Amino acid sequence: MAAADDLPRGHPRARSARPTVLIVDDNVAFLRVVRALLEEGDPPFTVYEVETGEAALAFMAGERGIPAAWRPAFMVLDFHLPDMDAPEVLARMRRRAGMRDIPVLVLSQAEWAEDEAAAAAAGSRRFRTKPSELEDLHALIVQFWRDLTGPSESPVLR
Numbered sequence: 001m002a003a004a005d006d007l008p009r010g011h012p013r014a015r016s017a018r019p020t021v022l023i024v025d026d027n028v029a030f031l032r033v034v035r036a037l038l039e040e041g042d043p044p045f046t047v048y049e050v051e052t053g054e055a056a057l058a059f060m061a062g063e064r065g066i067p068a069a070w071r072p073a074f075m076v077l078d079f080h081l082p083d084m085d086a087p088e089v090l091a092r093m094r095r096r097a098g099m100r101d102i103p104v105l106v107l108s109q110a111e112w113a114e115d116e117a118a119a120a121a122a123g124s125r126r127f128r129t130k131p132s133e134l135e136d137l138h139a140l141i142v143q144f145w146r147d148l149t150g151p152s153e154s155p156v157l158r
Contacts, residue, residue, distance in 0.1 A: 021076060079127075
């Protein structure tokens, strides 16, 4: 096993690792904006992005050329994807040992109680309506991360 100092930047076991996040959304423009916000923000994140639920599952299984050890520290998941909805992605994650403990923030354009209940029942940690302001979106994602990690900014989950 490589020493923490020898691992590439962004690797979860590297000492100076940025927290890694997988963004799952079928809106390519949204993906670009979120990537820029998170990679350049405070704290900076390492961002991976995919456009479908199936691609997210493949990514986390290490099927996209990324070793399984690079799995994200958390995921931001759009509720309505072209191939499946967030509860289906979450249900499939819960059936796989290496994925079931990845915290998930589900975002939706609509504020429907049924969607929120379905996401919660499937295992999401939080459900929110997508903010229209970029600063609010960044703050929402950073707060989700801080709630996971506690008062320190360490990328180790409680």
